[in-house]
Amino acid sequence: MTHPTIVTLTGTGVPHPCPGRAGAGTLVRYGDIALQFDAGRGTVIRLAEAGVEPCALTALLITHVHSDHLVDLADVAMTRWIQKTLHPAAGPLTIVTPEGTAADFARHMFDNFVDDIETRLAVLHDEPEIDLRTFAATPTATTVWRSDDGEVAVEAIAVHHEPVTDAVAYRITTPTGVVVISGDTVVCDEVESFSVGCDLLVHEACRATAMRPLVAGTDLERIFSYHADSATLGGLAERAQVPHIMLTHLIPPPMDEAGEAAFVDDLRGGGYSGRITVGRDLTTVLIDRTAADVNAPFDPRAHLETKLDPARLTHLGIWRDEADEISDRFFQWEVPALPSECINAIAAGVRTDIVGLDLSNITDLLSPGYLPLETGIALTPNGELSVATLTQWPDTTPEMIDWWFGWHIARTERYKLWHPQAHYFTQPRYDLSDVPGLTDRERYVGNTSWVDEYLGPIPSRLAITFHDPSEIGLDEAALTEAGYGTVVCAVATDSDYGHELSRLIHAVRHTADGCEMRSRFILPAGTPEFIAAPLLDHCWTEMTHLASFLPDLYMYATGAGSR
Ligand SMILES: [Zn+2]
Numbered sequence: 001m002t003h004p005t006i007v008t009l010t011g012t013g014v015p016h017p018c019p020g021r022a023g024a025g026t027l028v029r030y031g032d033i034a035l036q037f038d039a040g041r042g043t044v045i046r047l048a049e050a051g052v053e054p055c056a057l058t059a060l061l062i063t064h065v066h067s068d069h070l071v072d073l074a075d076v077a078m079t080r081w082i083q084k085t086l087h088p089a090a091g092p093l094t095i096v097t098p099e100g101t102a103a104d105f106a107r108h109m110f111d112n113f114v115d116d117i118e119t120r121l122a123v124l125h126d127e128p129e130i131d132l133r134t135f136a137a138t139p140t141a142t143t144v145w146r147s148d149d150g151e152v153a154v155e156a157i158a159v160h161h162e163p164v165t166d167a168v169a170y171r172i173t174t175p176t177g178v179v180v181i182s183g184d185t186v187v188c189d190e191v192e193s194f195s196v197g198c199d200l201l202v203h204e205a206c207r208a209t210a211m212r213p214l215v216a217g218t219d220l221e222r223i224f225s226y227h228a229d230s231a232t233l234g235g236l237a238e239r240a241q242v243p244h245i246m247l248t249h250l251i252p253p254p255m256d257e258a259g260e261a262a263f264v265d266d267l268r269g270g271g272y273s274g275r276i277t278v279g280r281d282l283t284t285v286l287i288d289r290t291a292a293d294v295n296a297p298f299d300p301r302a303h304l305e306t307k308l309d310p311a312r313l314t315h316l317g318i319w320r321d322e323a324d325e326i327s328d329r330f331f332q333w334e335v336p337a338l339p340s341e342c343i344n345a346i347a348a349g350v351r352t353d354i355v356g357l358d359l360s361n362i363t364d365l366l367s368p369g370y371l372p373l374e375t376g377i378a379l380t381p382n383g384e385l386s387v388a389t390l391t392q393w394p395d396t397t398p399e400m401i402d403w404w405f406g407w408h409i410a411r412t413e414r415y416k417l418w419h420p421q422a423h424y425f426t427q428p429r430y431d432l433s434d435v436p437g438l439t440d441r442e443r444y445v446g447n448t449s450w451v452d453e454y455l456g457p458i459p460s461r462l463a464i465t466f467h468d469p470s471e472i473g474l475d476e477a478a479l480t481e482a483g484y485g486t487v488v489c490a491v492a493t494d495s496d497y498g499h500e501l502s503r504l505i506h507a508v509r510h511t512a513d514g515c516e517m518r519s520r521f522i523l524p525a526g527t528p529e530f531i532a533a534p535l536l537d538h539c540w541t542e543m544t545h546l547a548s549f550l551p552d553l554y555m556y557a558t559g560a561g562s563r
């Protein structure tokens with residue numbers, strides 16, 4: 001079994017501090033192996049944010065001696081040592097470094113902590129130790145580290161960062177990818193030859209050409225002369241046929257998207273045609289050249305994918321930790337009473353005198369008017385169980401309903417507004433809530449909403465994956481023609497066991513005073529019939545309850561009313 005190779009920038013900054021940018025560092029993970037390259041300012045915090053604590057590092061590799069790459073080396077090593085109180089198995093930190101100044105730095109890094117170490121030895125019984133492995137920086141590639149199973153190897157090659165000597169670039173090879181990390185260097189042949197055949201080149205970048213008039217005659221001119229000019233770097237990446245370059249150690253640090261775009265323009269001007277990522281702290285790239293479709297478009301959501309905790313703690317109602325202005329205003333425990341048409345439909349049980357909708361006759365929804373079964377339970381032509389509800393949404397637009405689905409899935413406290421007596425947890429598979437520029441439908445179609453809710457008395461843990469209605473034969477033009485503003489389609493599975501529980505369709509049609517929602521749940525043949533009544537009750541209640549405040553909520557949360 002292979003794993004993706006995961007590359008995370010733990011710091012994209014330089015010696016001059018910049019908000020949001022820690023000092024130089026790149027984390028490369030493959031399965032349990034975690035290799036950290038350099039340890040600039042804030043490395044331990046960024047590692048923790050990336051989910052890797054110092055005690056979990058397999059090795060730390062140093063590119064060269066400059067404080068912005070090393071200032072937190074002792075922090076990583078000391079923290080790992082202190083973590084032995086909780087993680088006794090964490091042995092000495094393996095540090096891999098060119099022989100010379102960097103190795104000397106590592107040998108002496110505990111010197112200033114002798115008194116602190118003495119004090120801590122009362123609790124921690126062994127002195128902090130490192131496992132120092134040095135190598136000679138040479139102009140040809142040398143293997144400097146290999147995992148015990150031989151699957152992951154790191155090579156080094158000398159680069160040009162004079163006056164600093166013994167500066168190296170690294171190349172990491174795993175079963176699923178090859179990553180090159182330049183360290184600090186001018187654009188050089190060594191990195192170019194190293195990069196041929198790689199999947200990702202992580203390279204430092206300095207806008208030296210663009211800034212030349214600004215820095216002429218200053219100390220910065222000298223400093224720029226031993227960093228990688230972003231214009232020339234484009235040529236290197238193109239000649240080496242690098243498919244993807246990620247820029248870090250950014251000079252000047254971009255303060256906005258225009259600042260990032262300037263780096264892209266420099267590389268394009270230098271002739272580069274591949275993919276460019278201007279790094280931010282914690283920018284993460286997944287590489288898997290063994291994946292079935294290696295040419296598949298990059299999934300920009302990969303780093304936003306979340307994990308569902310099977311031991312999650314949940315509760316009904318809004319507790320102090322979840323309360324916000326929106327819940328204060330819109331969370332209402334009382335829900336509308338079930339109307340007689342629903343009570344009667346439940347009392348009627350599974351109807352056999354009329355046919356329910358399943359995927360074989362779903363396009364009946366496109367006919368004008370109503371079907372015989374709009375509120376109730378019936379068997380379908382495929383022998384499935386179809387549960388129908390019809391709800392009224394005065395003053396609501398279909399856009400508001402799309403907004404609701406894109407918005408609520410991000411937070412449990414939002415999901416709880418919908419059915420306060422039954423909803424107690426939600427988490428999106430992809431947390432897109434902070435991704436700018438998406439439409440409301442893009443926030444939920446293709447995403448999975450994990451929800452925990454009561455269906456009647458039954459606690460249910462569901463995975464609701466939203467699909468485009470065209471996948472079940474409801475194409476957009478026909479829906480528009482039939483008066484629909486939006487259709488929410490999904491497949492619900494059991495989030496613990498994965499089996500399919502239901503397909504669901506909420507078809508939202510314009511009416512004179514707003515819209516109406518025609519909901520259908522199609523339950524596979526064999527589903528126990530007793531689930532249908534609580535489902536009908538639940539759906540009518542949550543939809544009618546939401547309809548009572550959605551227009552106000554929409555105005556309040558989006559500010560649409562003030563525009
Ligand atoms: Zn540097």
Ligand SMILES: [Zn+2]
Pocket residue numbers: 064065066161164184
């Ligand atoms: Zn440097």
